[in-house]
Amino acid sequence: MSPATDASDLNGDGFRCVNCGRRIGKLFVQYSPGNIRLMKCDNCKAVADPYIECEFMIIFIDLILHKPKAFRHLLYNVLNLEKIDIKGISLKSGLMNFILDAYRVSLLIRSKGSRDSSRSSLEFTWTCLKVFLNVLIGNLIFVTVLWIGIRVLLRLNYHICRYREILLAVLVSSYFKMFFLAMMVWDFPFASIFIVDVFVLSSNTVAIRVLTQLMTSACTVLCLCAHSAKFLASHWLLHLL
Ligand SMILES: [Zn+2]
Structure with a gap:
Protein backbone atom coordinates (compact mmCIF):
# COMPACT_ATOMS: atom_id res chain seq x y z
CA MET A 1 0.00 0.00 0.00
CA SER A 2 1.27 3.45 -0.85
CA PRO A 3 2.70 5.35 2.11
CA ALA A 4 0.72 8.38 1.05
CA THR A 5 -2.50 6.57 1.77
CA ASP A 6 -4.06 5.20 4.89
CA ALA A 7 -6.92 2.86 5.70
CA SER A 8 -9.49 5.65 5.65
CA ASP A 9 -8.61 6.35 2.02
CA LEU A 10 -9.72 2.87 1.06
CA ASN A 11 -13.04 3.35 2.72
CA GLY A 12 -15.90 5.24 1.18
CA ASP A 13 -16.43 7.34 -1.90
CA GLY A 14 -15.47 10.85 -2.88
CA PHE A 15 -13.16 12.68 -5.23
CA ARG A 16 -9.48 11.72 -5.31
CA CYS A 17 -6.19 13.29 -6.22
CA VAL A 18 -5.12 11.43 -9.36
CA ASN A 19 -1.44 11.66 -8.38
CA CYS A 20 -1.44 10.13 -4.89
CA GLY A 21 -4.99 8.81 -4.48
CA ARG A 22 -5.72 10.90 -1.37
CA ARG A 23 -9.32 12.02 -0.94
CA ILE A 24 -10.12 15.65 -1.67
CA GLY A 25 -13.22 17.70 -0.98
CA LYS A 26 -13.52 19.41 -4.35
CA LEU A 27 -11.57 19.26 -7.58
CA PHE A 28 -12.13 22.80 -8.79
CA VAL A 29 -13.73 26.10 -7.96
CA GLN A 30 -15.94 27.69 -10.59
CA TYR A 31 -15.96 31.49 -10.64
CA SER A 32 -18.12 31.83 -13.73
CA PRO A 33 -19.12 29.58 -16.67
CA GLY A 34 -15.87 28.41 -18.29
CA ASN A 35 -13.74 30.06 -15.63
CA ILE A 36 -12.49 27.50 -13.13
CA ARG A 37 -9.51 27.06 -10.86
CA LEU A 38 -8.20 23.54 -10.30
CA MET A 39 -7.58 22.64 -6.67
CA LYS A 40 -4.24 21.37 -5.39
CA CYS A 41 -3.83 18.27 -3.26
CA ASP A 42 -2.78 18.90 0.36
CA ASN A 43 -0.76 15.70 0.36
CA CYS A 44 1.35 15.89 -2.81
CA LYS A 45 0.89 19.62 -3.54
CA ALA A 46 0.17 18.91 -7.22
CA VAL A 47 -3.01 19.80 -9.11
CA ALA A 48 -5.46 17.15 -7.92
CA ASP A 49 -7.02 16.30 -11.28
CA PRO A 50 -5.58 18.01 -14.39
CA TYR A 51 -7.69 15.70 -16.59
CA ILE A 52 -10.70 17.91 -15.90
CA GLU A 53 -9.40 20.31 -18.54
CA CYS A 54 -8.35 17.57 -20.99
CA GLU A 55 -10.16 16.34 -24.08
CA PHE A 56 -11.65 12.86 -23.95
CA MET A 57 -9.07 11.55 -26.44
CA ILE A 58 -6.19 12.53 -24.14
CA ILE A 59 -7.81 10.60 -21.29
CA PHE A 60 -8.54 7.65 -23.57
CA ILE A 61 -4.92 7.52 -24.78
CA ASP A 62 -3.69 7.59 -21.17
CA LEU A 63 -6.10 4.75 -20.36
CA ILE A 64 -4.66 2.74 -23.24
CA LEU A 65 -1.18 3.53 -21.90
CA HIS A 66 -2.37 2.13 -18.53
CA LYS A 67 -1.62 5.29 -16.57
CA PRO A 68 -3.01 4.94 -13.02
CA LYS A 69 -3.77 8.69 -12.99
CA ALA A 70 -6.23 8.27 -15.86
CA PHE A 71 -7.88 5.33 -14.08
CA ARG A 72 -8.21 7.35 -10.85
CA HIS A 73 -9.78 10.19 -12.81
CA LEU A 74 -12.28 7.85 -14.43
CA LEU A 75 -13.10 5.63 -11.46
CA TYR A 76 -13.20 8.22 -8.70
CA ASN A 77 -13.80 11.62 -10.27
CA VAL A 78 -15.96 10.87 -13.32
CA LEU A 79 -17.84 7.79 -12.16
CA ASN A 80 -18.05 9.06 -8.61
CA LEU A 81 -20.17 6.55 -6.77
CA GLU A 82 -21.35 9.09 -4.25
CA LYS A 83 -22.41 11.77 -6.72
CA ILE A 84 -24.11 9.84 -9.49
CA ASP A 85 -26.35 6.84 -9.76
CA ILE A 86 -24.18 4.18 -11.37
ZN1 LIG B 1 -2.12 14.18 -4.21
Whole structure:
Protein backbone atom coordinates (compact mmCIF):
# COMPACT_ATOMS: atom_id res chain seq x y z
CA MET A 1 0.00 0.00 0.00
CA SER A 2 1.27 3.45 -0.85
CA PRO A 3 2.70 5.35 2.11
CA ALA A 4 0.72 8.38 1.05
CA THR A 5 -2.50 6.57 1.77
CA ASP A 6 -4.06 5.20 4.89
CA ALA A 7 -6.92 2.86 5.70
CA SER A 8 -9.49 5.65 5.65
CA ASP A 9 -8.61 6.35 2.02
CA LEU A 10 -9.72 2.87 1.06
CA ASN A 11 -13.04 3.35 2.72
CA GLY A 12 -15.90 5.24 1.18
CA ASP A 13 -16.43 7.34 -1.90
CA GLY A 14 -15.47 10.85 -2.88
CA PHE A 15 -13.16 12.68 -5.23
CA ARG A 16 -9.48 11.72 -5.31
CA CYS A 17 -6.19 13.29 -6.22
CA VAL A 18 -5.12 11.43 -9.36
CA ASN A 19 -1.44 11.66 -8.38
CA CYS A 20 -1.44 10.13 -4.89
CA GLY A 21 -4.99 8.81 -4.48
CA ARG A 22 -5.72 10.90 -1.37
CA ARG A 23 -9.32 12.02 -0.94
CA ILE A 24 -10.12 15.65 -1.67
CA GLY A 25 -13.22 17.70 -0.98
CA LYS A 26 -13.52 19.41 -4.35
CA LEU A 27 -11.57 19.26 -7.58
CA PHE A 28 -12.13 22.80 -8.79
CA VAL A 29 -13.73 26.10 -7.96
CA GLN A 30 -15.94 27.69 -10.59
CA TYR A 31 -15.96 31.49 -10.64
CA SER A 32 -18.12 31.83 -13.73
CA PRO A 33 -19.12 29.58 -16.67
CA GLY A 34 -15.87 28.41 -18.29
CA ASN A 35 -13.74 30.06 -15.63
CA ILE A 36 -12.49 27.50 -13.13
CA ARG A 37 -9.51 27.06 -10.86
CA LEU A 38 -8.20 23.54 -10.30
CA MET A 39 -7.58 22.64 -6.67
CA LYS A 40 -4.24 21.37 -5.39
CA CYS A 41 -3.83 18.27 -3.26
CA ASP A 42 -2.78 18.90 0.36
CA ASN A 43 -0.76 15.70 0.36
CA CYS A 44 1.35 15.89 -2.81
CA LYS A 45 0.89 19.62 -3.54
CA ALA A 46 0.17 18.91 -7.22
CA VAL A 47 -3.01 19.80 -9.11
CA ALA A 48 -5.46 17.15 -7.92
CA ASP A 49 -7.02 16.30 -11.28
CA PRO A 50 -5.58 18.01 -14.39
CA TYR A 51 -7.69 15.70 -16.59
CA ILE A 52 -10.70 17.91 -15.90
CA GLU A 53 -9.40 20.31 -18.54
CA CYS A 54 -8.35 17.57 -20.99
CA GLU A 55 -10.16 16.34 -24.08
CA PHE A 56 -11.65 12.86 -23.95
CA MET A 57 -9.07 11.55 -26.44
CA ILE A 58 -6.19 12.53 -24.14
CA ILE A 59 -7.81 10.60 -21.29
CA PHE A 60 -8.54 7.65 -23.57
CA ILE A 61 -4.92 7.52 -24.78
CA ASP A 62 -3.69 7.59 -21.17
CA LEU A 63 -6.10 4.75 -20.36
CA ILE A 64 -4.66 2.74 -23.24
CA LEU A 65 -1.18 3.53 -21.90
CA HIS A 66 -2.37 2.13 -18.53
CA LYS A 67 -1.62 5.29 -16.57
CA PRO A 68 -3.01 4.94 -13.02
CA LYS A 69 -3.77 8.69 -12.99
CA ALA A 70 -6.23 8.27 -15.86
CA PHE A 71 -7.88 5.33 -14.08
CA ARG A 72 -8.21 7.35 -10.85
CA HIS A 73 -9.78 10.19 -12.81
CA LEU A 74 -12.28 7.85 -14.43
CA LEU A 75 -13.10 5.63 -11.46
CA TYR A 76 -13.20 8.22 -8.70
CA ASN A 77 -13.80 11.62 -10.27
CA VAL A 78 -15.96 10.87 -13.32
CA LEU A 79 -17.84 7.79 -12.16
CA ASN A 80 -18.05 9.06 -8.61
CA LEU A 81 -20.17 6.55 -6.77
CA GLU A 82 -21.35 9.09 -4.25
CA LYS A 83 -22.41 11.77 -6.72
CA ILE A 84 -24.11 9.84 -9.49
CA ASP A 85 -26.35 6.84 -9.76
CA ILE A 86 -24.18 4.18 -11.37
CA LYS A 87 -26.87 1.55 -11.68
CA GLY A 88 -27.74 2.64 -15.21
CA ILE A 89 -24.09 2.88 -16.27
CA SER A 90 -23.24 -0.48 -14.70
CA LEU A 91 -26.24 -2.13 -16.35
CA LYS A 92 -25.44 -0.77 -19.81
CA SER A 93 -21.72 -1.50 -19.63
CA GLY A 94 -22.46 -4.93 -18.13
CA LEU A 95 -24.80 -5.72 -21.00
CA MET A 96 -22.24 -4.49 -23.53
CA ASN A 97 -19.53 -6.63 -21.91
CA PHE A 98 -21.85 -9.63 -21.96
CA ILE A 99 -22.64 -9.17 -25.68
CA LEU A 100 -18.96 -8.74 -26.57
CA ASP A 101 -18.05 -11.81 -24.50
CA ALA A 102 -20.80 -13.72 -26.29
CA TYR A 103 -19.36 -12.68 -29.64
CA ARG A 104 -15.91 -13.83 -28.49
CA VAL A 105 -17.25 -17.25 -27.48
CA SER A 106 -19.19 -17.56 -30.75
CA LEU A 107 -15.91 -16.93 -32.62
CA LEU A 108 -14.28 -19.74 -30.64
CA ILE A 109 -17.19 -22.08 -31.38
CA ARG A 110 -17.10 -21.15 -35.07
CA SER A 111 -13.37 -21.85 -35.21
CA LYS A 112 -13.99 -25.38 -33.91
CA GLY A 113 -16.99 -26.26 -36.05
CA SER A 114 -17.90 -26.04 -39.70
CA ARG A 115 -19.19 -22.89 -41.41
CA ASP A 116 -22.16 -24.72 -42.86
CA SER A 117 -24.94 -22.16 -43.23
CA SER A 118 -27.67 -24.76 -43.64
CA ARG A 119 -27.85 -25.64 -39.97
CA SER A 120 -31.22 -26.27 -38.45
CA SER A 121 -32.93 -23.75 -36.22
CA LEU A 122 -32.69 -26.25 -33.38
CA GLU A 123 -28.94 -26.36 -33.72
CA PHE A 124 -28.80 -22.57 -33.88
CA THR A 125 -30.86 -22.32 -30.66
CA TRP A 126 -28.57 -24.84 -28.96
CA THR A 127 -25.51 -22.83 -30.01
CA CYS A 128 -27.05 -19.61 -28.61
CA LEU A 129 -27.81 -21.36 -25.33
CA LYS A 130 -24.28 -22.74 -25.23
CA VAL A 131 -22.82 -19.25 -25.74
CA PHE A 132 -25.13 -17.78 -23.09
CA LEU A 133 -24.22 -20.43 -20.49
CA ASN A 134 -20.54 -20.13 -21.32
CA VAL A 135 -20.47 -16.35 -20.86
CA LEU A 136 -22.65 -16.42 -17.76
CA ILE A 137 -20.69 -19.12 -15.94
CA GLY A 138 -17.33 -17.72 -17.10
CA ASN A 139 -18.12 -14.25 -15.78
CA LEU A 140 -19.54 -15.57 -12.51
CA ILE A 141 -16.33 -17.50 -11.92
CA PHE A 142 -14.22 -14.48 -12.87
CA VAL A 143 -15.98 -12.07 -10.51
CA THR A 144 -16.06 -14.65 -7.69
CA VAL A 145 -12.31 -15.35 -7.88
CA LEU A 146 -11.56 -11.62 -8.08
CA TRP A 147 -13.84 -10.82 -5.16
CA ILE A 148 -12.47 -13.56 -2.92
CA GLY A 149 -8.88 -12.65 -3.85
CA ILE A 150 -9.33 -8.99 -2.98
CA ARG A 151 -11.02 -9.80 0.31
CA VAL A 152 -8.23 -12.22 1.25
CA LEU A 153 -5.41 -9.89 0.18
CA LEU A 154 -6.82 -6.84 1.94
CA ARG A 155 -8.30 -8.81 4.85
CA LEU A 156 -11.42 -6.80 4.19
CA ASN A 157 -14.64 -6.58 6.01
CA TYR A 158 -17.61 -6.27 3.68
CA HIS A 159 -17.88 -2.49 3.80
CA ILE A 160 -14.39 -1.40 2.85
CA CYS A 161 -14.24 -2.47 -0.75
CA ARG A 162 -17.71 -3.03 -2.02
CA TYR A 163 -18.92 -5.31 -4.70
CA ARG A 164 -20.17 -2.47 -6.91
CA GLU A 165 -16.76 -0.78 -6.90
CA ILE A 166 -15.06 -3.97 -8.06
CA LEU A 167 -17.72 -4.56 -10.67
CA LEU A 168 -17.50 -1.01 -11.99
CA ALA A 169 -13.69 -1.09 -12.14
CA VAL A 170 -13.73 -4.37 -14.06
CA LEU A 171 -16.42 -3.19 -16.49
CA VAL A 172 -14.76 0.15 -17.17
CA SER A 173 -11.29 -1.32 -17.56
CA SER A 174 -12.51 -3.95 -20.02
CA TYR A 175 -12.92 -1.33 -22.75
CA PHE A 176 -10.45 -3.22 -24.97
CA LYS A 177 -13.29 -5.64 -25.69
CA MET A 178 -14.70 -2.92 -27.94
CA PHE A 179 -12.15 -4.20 -30.43
CA PHE A 180 -14.53 -7.14 -31.00
CA LEU A 181 -16.88 -4.63 -32.66
CA ALA A 182 -14.22 -4.08 -35.31
CA MET A 183 -13.90 -7.87 -35.68
CA MET A 184 -17.59 -8.01 -36.54
CA VAL A 185 -16.90 -5.84 -39.58
CA TRP A 186 -13.39 -6.70 -40.69
CA ASP A 187 -11.46 -9.96 -40.74
CA PHE A 188 -8.68 -10.21 -38.19
CA PRO A 189 -6.32 -13.10 -37.41
CA PHE A 190 -7.81 -15.53 -34.90
CA ALA A 191 -4.98 -14.73 -32.47
CA SER A 192 -6.42 -11.19 -32.12
CA ILE A 193 -8.95 -12.62 -29.65
CA PHE A 194 -6.17 -13.61 -27.24
CA ILE A 195 -4.32 -10.30 -27.75
CA VAL A 196 -7.51 -8.50 -26.66
CA ASP A 197 -7.69 -10.87 -23.65
CA VAL A 198 -4.16 -9.89 -22.61
CA PHE A 199 -4.94 -6.17 -22.92
CA VAL A 200 -8.14 -6.61 -20.88
CA LEU A 201 -6.16 -8.49 -18.22
CA SER A 202 -3.49 -5.78 -17.96
CA SER A 203 -6.11 -3.02 -17.92
CA ASN A 204 -8.10 -4.81 -15.20
CA THR A 205 -4.87 -5.10 -13.21
CA VAL A 206 -4.30 -1.33 -13.25
CA ALA A 207 -7.94 -0.64 -12.32
CA ILE A 208 -7.85 -3.08 -9.39
CA ARG A 209 -4.54 -1.61 -8.27
CA VAL A 210 -6.04 1.88 -8.29
CA LEU A 211 -9.13 0.66 -6.48
CA THR A 212 -7.44 -1.43 -3.79
CA GLN A 213 -4.02 0.29 -3.61
CA LEU A 214 -2.37 -3.13 -3.48
CA MET A 215 1.04 -3.78 -5.00
CA THR A 216 1.18 -4.26 -8.78
CA SER A 217 2.48 -7.83 -8.41
CA ALA A 218 -0.43 -8.80 -6.15
CA CYS A 219 -2.97 -7.27 -8.56
CA THR A 220 -1.29 -9.00 -11.51
CA VAL A 221 -1.47 -12.41 -9.80
CA LEU A 222 -5.05 -11.75 -8.75
CA CYS A 223 -6.24 -10.77 -12.24
CA LEU A 224 -4.23 -13.58 -13.80
CA CYS A 225 -5.97 -16.10 -11.50
CA ALA A 226 -9.41 -14.63 -12.23
CA HIS A 227 -8.87 -14.55 -16.00
CA SER A 228 -7.30 -18.03 -16.00
CA ALA A 229 -10.28 -19.43 -14.08
CA LYS A 230 -12.66 -17.84 -16.58
CA PHE A 231 -10.58 -19.02 -19.54
CA LEU A 232 -10.39 -22.61 -18.27
CA ALA A 233 -14.08 -22.70 -17.39
CA SER A 234 -14.98 -21.36 -20.82
CA HIS A 235 -12.86 -23.93 -22.66
CA TRP A 236 -14.07 -26.76 -20.43
CA LEU A 237 -17.68 -25.81 -21.21
CA LEU A 238 -16.89 -25.58 -24.93
CA HIS A 239 -15.68 -29.18 -24.87
CA LEU A 240 -18.41 -30.37 -22.51
CA LEU A 241 -21.47 -28.91 -24.27
ZN1 LIG B 1 -2.12 14.18 -4.21
